[in-house]
Every structure is written in structure tokens, then in C-alpha cells.
Amino acid sequence: MKRRIKEQSIIFYSVVKWVFLSVAVGCIVGVSTAIFLKALNWSSGAAASHRYYFILLPFALFLSAIIIKFLAPNAEGHGTEKVIEAIHKSDGIIKAAVVPVKLVATIITIAFGGSAGKEGPCAQIGAGIASTFARLFRFDTHDRKKLVICGISAGFASVFGTPIAGAIFGVEVLFVGTILYDVLLPSFIAGVISYNVSSALGIRYFHHSLEAPLNFSAVFFYQILLAGIFFGLCSFFLIEILNLGKKVSERIKIWKPLKGFLGGSVLIIVALLFSTDYLGLGFNTIEASLNGQLLPWYAFILKSFTTSMTLNFGGSGGIVTPIFFVGSSAGNIFAQVLCLDIILFSALGFVGLLAGAANTPIAASIMAIELFGPQIAPYAALVCVISFLMTGHRSVYPSQILAFKKSKLIDIDLGEEIDRSKPKF
Numbered sequence: 055m056k057r058r059i060k061e062q063s064i065i066f067y068s069v070v071k072w073v074f075l076s077v078a079v080g081c082i083v084g085v086s087t088a089i090f091l092k093a094l095n096w097s098s099g100a101a102a103s104h105r106y107y108f109i110l111l112p113f114a115l116f117l118s119a120i121i122i123k124f125l126a127p128n129a130e131g132h133g134t135e136k137v138i139e140a141i142h143k144s145d146g147i148i149k150a151a152v153v154p155v156k157l158v159a160t161i162i163t164i165a166f167g168g169s170a171g172k173e174g175p176c177a178q179i180g181a182g183i184a185s186t187f188a189r190l191f192r193f194d195t196h197d198r199k200k201l202v203i204c205g206i207s208a209g210f211a212s213v214f215g216t217p218i219a220g221a222i223f224g225v226e227v228l229f230v231g232t233i234l235y236d237v238l239l240p241s242f243i244a245g246v247i248s249y250n251v252s253s254a255l256g257i258r259y260f261h262h263s264l265e266a267p268l269n270f271s272a273v274f275f276y277q278i279l280l281a282g283i284f285f286g287l288c289s290f291f292l293i294e295i296l297n298l299g300k301k302v303s304e305r306i307k308i309w310k311p312l313k314g315f316l317g318g319s320v321l322i323i324v325a326l327l328f329s330t331d332y333l334g335l336g337f338n339t340i341e342a343s344l345n346g347q348l349l350p351w352y353a354f355i356l357k358s359f360t361t362s363m364t365l366n367f368g369g370s371g372g373i374v375t376p377i378f379f380v381g382s383s384a385g386n387i388f389a390q391v392l393c394l395d396i397i398l399f400s401a402l403g404f405v406g407l408l409a410g411a412a413n414t415p416i417a418a419s420i421m422a423i424e425l426f427g428p429q430i431a432p433y434a435a436l437v438c439v440i441s442f443l444m445t446g447h448r449s450v451y452p453s454q455i456l457a458f459k460k461s462k463l464i465d466i467d468l469g470e471e472i473d474r475s476k477p478k479f
Contacts, residue, residue, distance in 0.1 A: 069239070076204050076240035077247050079187065083180035083208035084251025090157050090179065091213065091257055094172060097165035098334065107166060108325045108333055112318030114166035118159040119311040119368035126155035134174045134372065137181040137206055138228055139453040142471070146199040148185040152178060159370035167321060167333035169360035170371020173213045177372070180209030180248070203228070203237045204244040210374075211245035212252040215259025219421035221245035223414055227451065230413045230472065231458030260337070262344050263427040264401060278402075281388055282437040285403055286444020288384045289410030292358045292377070293448050299362030314368025321363055324356065332360045336379040343382040343400040348390060353383035373450050374408065381407030401426045402437045409438035410445040413454060447477055 101107040126149060140148050160175040184205030188198035203224050211220025221241040225234045253259070268274075303313055324332060331339045336357065343349055361376040385403025389396040401422070409418035415438040422434030443460050452473035459466055465478040 072200075072240045073243060075201065076243035079180070079184050079201060079204045079240075080208050080244040080247025081251055082183050082187070083176075083205060083244065084212050084248040085255065086153070086179050086183060087176045087209060087212040087248065088252040088255035088257050090161075090176060091172065091252070093157070094161050094164060097161050101165045101167075108322060108330060110166050111168065111321050111333075112315040114162050115168060115314030115318040115364070115368035116311050117314075118163045118168075118370050119314040121155060121159050121162075122370060123310055126151040134177045134206065134227065134374070135451045135453055137178055137202065138451050140181070140185075141199055141202055141228060142453055142455060145195045146181075146185055146188070146202040148178070148182040148202065150182065150186045153182040153186075156182070156370065160372075163364065163369040163371050164334055167325065167330065168318075168364040168369040168371060169321070169333055169336070169357065169376055170364050170369055171373055171375025171377075172335065172371070173210055173374040174372025175370070176209035176213040177206045178209070180205035180207075180212075200237050200240060203234065204240045207241040208244040208248035212248040212257070214374075214421075215249060215253070215257075215261070216421050216424040217245040217249040218242070219417045219424055220249070222420055223412075223417035226414045226417050227412060227454065229455045229457045230447070230449070231456070233416070260341070261425055262341075262401070264398065264430055268398070268429055268433065277392065277394060278433050278436050279440065281385070281399060281402055282406060282440025283444055284388055285381065285384060285406035285437060286410045286441040288354060288380065288403075289407055289441055289445040290448070291355075292361075292380055292407070292411055293445070293450055295358040295362045296365070296373075296450060299366035303366040311368060317363045317367025317369065320367075321360055324360055328356060332356045335375050337375075340379055340382050340404070343386045344397060344404070346396045346400075348396070349383050349386045351387050351390075354380045354387065357383065374412070377407045377411050377450070378404050381405070398430075401430060402434060405434050406437040406441040410441035411450045413442060413445070413449050413451075415439050415442040447475060448472060 140146060156175045156178050163170055181202045184201040185198065188201045207221045207224030210223045211217040224241045225237050228234065306313060321333060357376060357379045381403040382400045384407065385399040386396055389399035405418040405422040409415040418438045419435040423431050447456060447460060447466055449472050452471060454472050456466065456468050456470055456472060456475050467475045
């Protein structure tokens with residue numbers, strides 16, 4: 055009996071401890087995210103008021119690269135990847151300088167047209183604050199990692215307005231094929247608190263409930279399966295384009311900030327030849343797709359290219375927002391070709407690409423419910439799982455650890471990072 059009482063006492067203490075800590079992290083991240091998003095919205099609006107604002111892109115990427123190179127090299131690229139790398143390789147230690155540097159570099163990149171997302175900086179800012187908090191109070195390695203994961207969840211939840219999906223994303227994105235259950239409670243609390251704090255500070259979020267009823271039929275079921283396969287192939291394409299951009303950048307032997315100038319010049323050409331729709335966050339195009347407007351067939355291809363150029367040539371930002379653009383536009387094209395419901399398949403592509411490209415099918419399925427309503431749930435889940443499998447053993451986050459094989463016919467080293475694991479047939 056004494057053992058049982060002691061066990062329950064220890065668990066009670068642990069629960070109280072992590073409720074307190076995760077509430078603290080959620081509040082801090084919610085405030086920092088609100089500040090970042092307000093600064094980003096203001097700067098983007100100010101830049102967009104000038105017709106040819108994107109002409110300054112080479113200077114913006116050059117400046118972004120300069121700031122990161124000399125002030126915080128760990129802030130390079132898209133933030134969530136760096137946080138995953140820090141958890142697996144550095145025991146969750148993230149330098150405090152990363153937070154302001156990431157904020158400034160990302161605002162500069164996106165405001166002038168760099169194709170990047172806003173969730174990576176928020177995840178890295180949240181994780182950086184959590185890591186600093188843990189070191190300040192001398193937490194051990196295990197607790198520090200848990201706090202950093204809470205920072206990821208809180209950042210994701212508060213930037214997209216999806217507290218449940220944000221919490222799951224933080225514990226699902228670290229490993230391919232497993233979830234860290236011991237971090238579920240603090241991640242949920244941090245995500246919910248962060249979302250509500252940023253909402254209270256005036257941040258408004260995108261939600262698009264599907265009003266038309268979804269009638270199940272055999273034909274519709276096979277359309278959903280086909281869509282999942284297509285989105286998995288689109289995820290594969292996006293990842294390969296990002297990897298190709300990285301290889302090209304590495305082969306160009308010039309000073310890194312000058313690569314920013316080169317990448318920005320290429321993005322100017324894209325904007326002049328096609329449209330500025332493929333620059334920046336691209337939320338106007340995402341909303342247009344989810345409202346049923348027809349997009350060009352090459353939309354998802356061009357966005358993949360501009361994102362690769364931005365993140366591999368000096369720009370700073372996240373990858374998830376571009377994933378949403380690629381996914382919704384791919385769903386739009388899929389629906390056009392097969393004469394299907396454009397709104398529905400744009401929404402399915404929105405979450406299907408996240409599941410495949412980031413290896414987070416559970417978080418993506420929950421996000422579909424939070425953003426588009428409960429009636430999409432079973433179809434989104436099917437699309438997300440199929441897309442996740444079809445993408446194979448690759449990811450936009452190469453530091454993810456492989457915890458299972460997506461097919462028993464493929465021989466691959468488990469327990470290794472994705473970029474170090476080579477499938478054998």
C-alpha cells in the first residue's frame with residue numbers, strides 16, 4: 055500500500071511540476087509569437103504597398119545571410135529543422151541569440167518577397183526561449199529536452215491557431231513512426247496556453263469550415279485514395295527540389311551572403327515572368343484555392359522552386375507555410391483535371407502535403423479538423439496516411455530519426471537520421 059501511495063505522490067508531483075512549467079512556456083511563447091506576427095504583418099504590408107517591392111529581394115537575402123552568419127549561425131535555414139537537430143545532437147541546447155536573430159532575419163526575408171513560412175521562426179523562437187529558461191533554472195538534460203519540445207508545440211499552435219495539432223506536431227515531428235508520450239501533457243498545455251495568449255493579444259487565425267455535405271460512395275472513396283497517392287508524390291517532388299537547391303548552392307563556391315544576392319535575383323525573374331503570387335507567404339493564393347478559384351497547373355511546381363531558392367540561398371523562415379501553398383494548389387489542379395470539388399481537394403492537399411513532407415500524419419489529420427471542420431476527418435486521415443507512406447523515407451526535416459520502415463521490403467537503418475539512412479532493395 056505504501057508503494058502505491060508513494061507512486062501516486064510522485065506522479066502527482068510530476069503532473070503539478072509540468073503543468074506549471076508548460077503554462078510558463080506557453081505564456082512566454084504566446085507573447086513572443088504575437089510580437090513576431092504583428093511585426094511581420096506590418097512589415098509585409100508596408101513593403102507590399104509598393105508595386106515593385108520584390109526588386110529589393112537580393113539585398114534582403116544578402117542582409118539576412120549576413121545577420122545570421124555573424125550573429126547566430128544556428129538560425130540558418132528553416133527553424134524547425136534546427137530545433138530537431140538541437141534536440142537530437144545538442145541535448146536541447148539552443149543559444150539565446152538565435153531568438154532575436156531569427157525574428158529579424160525572417161521578417162526581412164518574407165517582407166521583401168522571400169518564399170518562406172512563419173511557423174519555423176516561431177518554433178525556433180519558442181524552443182530557444184524554452185531552452186534558455188531550462189538553462190537558467192539548471193534543469194537536467196531530460197527536462198530541458200521536454201521544455202524545448204513544448205516550445206515547438208507552443209510555437210506551431212500559436213502561429214496557425216491549431217492548439218491540438220500544434221501539440222501533436224511537437225511530439226510527432228522528432229521521429230518518423232513514433233510519438234513521445236511522456237511529453238504529451240506539457241505539449242498540450244503549452245499549445246493551448248500559447249494559442250489563447252496570442253489570440254488575446256489580437257492575433258487572428260485562418261479557419262475555413264467546409265459547409266457542403268460529403269456524401270460517401272465507392273467512387274468518392276477511390277478518388278480519396280488516388281488523391282493521397284498524388285499528394286505523396288507531390289511531397290516527394292517538394293523534398294527533392296529542396297535537396298536539389300541545397301546541392302546547387304553548395305556547389306557554388308562563393309561567400310554565403312553573395313549567394314543570397316544571387317538567389318534574390320532569380321526570384322525577381324520569376325516574379326516578372328509569372329507573378330508575385332509565388333513570393334512571400336502566399337496566403338492570398340491559398341485562400342483563393344480554398345474558395346474554389348482555379349489556379350494555374352504549374353502553381354505547386356513554381357512555389358516549390360521559389361521556396362528552395364529562398365531557403366538555400368540566404369533566406370530565413372519556415373517550410374510549413376510553403377507546404378500549405380504547394381498542397382492546396384496541388385489539390386486544386388487534381389480537382390480540375392478530374393472535375394472534382396476544388397474546395398474539398400484543395401483542403402485535402404493542404405494537410406496531405408504536411409503529412410507527407412513532414413512525416414506527421416496524425417498532426418495533419420487533426421489540423422484538418424481544426425481548420426476545416428469535423429466532416430472532413432475520415433477523408434483527411436486517409437489522404438494523410440497514404441501521403442505519409444508514399445513520400446518514402448525522406449523529409450523536409452532531414453534530422454528526423456527513423457523509427458520504423460514504411461515497407462518491410464525496404465532495408466533501411468533504423469535509429470538514424472533521415473539524411474544518413476539510405477534505403478536498400
